[in-house]
Amino acid sequence: MNNLVEGIIGVRPKYFRAPFGSNTEHSKKVAEKEKMLVMNWTYGYDWEKEYQDKKALTEIMLNSPYLGNGANLLMHDRKWTSEAIEEIVKGFQKKGYEFLDPKLIETPA
Structure with a gap:
């Protein structure tokens, strides 16, 4: 998904906010892999x-x-x-x- 966003706007997302603020271990691992800062x-x-x-x-x-x-x-x-x-x-x-x-x-x- 980040590749798609970057391809459209020219900037790779740096921040991750889980829907409804529901951060899970999986979402935290994905954010870490994507080098994103988990925000709430x-x-x-x-x-x-x-x-x-x-x-x-x-x-x-x-x-x-x-x-x-x-x-x-x-x-x-x-x-x-x-x-x-x-x-x-x-x-x-x-x-x-x-x-x-x-x-x-x-x-x-």
């Missing part, structure tokens, strides 16, 4: 019905009990997420959080 999220809410609007999603993302340094946030390509993202980013910045460029994350060689 700290929290995400945009798939839950009660957070499928801009205001509710912004509120929970900024005030989640799971928010902390190094948090990896799960957000999907959804209308309400797109509408909320600017306020979420600004809210994190007001709280003193910074965003890490994924290029700075060390991946297996």
Whole structure:
């Protein structure tokens, strides 16, 4: 699969996120073989019905009990997420959080 992705976009995937975050011994071995970094999220809410609007999603993302340094946030390509993202980013910045460029994350060689 990685060969196909690389053939299409010109870049080989570096990160692996298992569907639903269900990492298994098999998926970890495949990621290791492919020299991919297994990633998972700290929290995400945009798939839950009660957070499928801009205001509710912004509120929970900024005030989640799971928010902390190094948090990896799960957000999907959804209308309400797109509408909320600017306020979420600004809210994190007001709280003193910074965003890490994924290029700075060390991946297996």
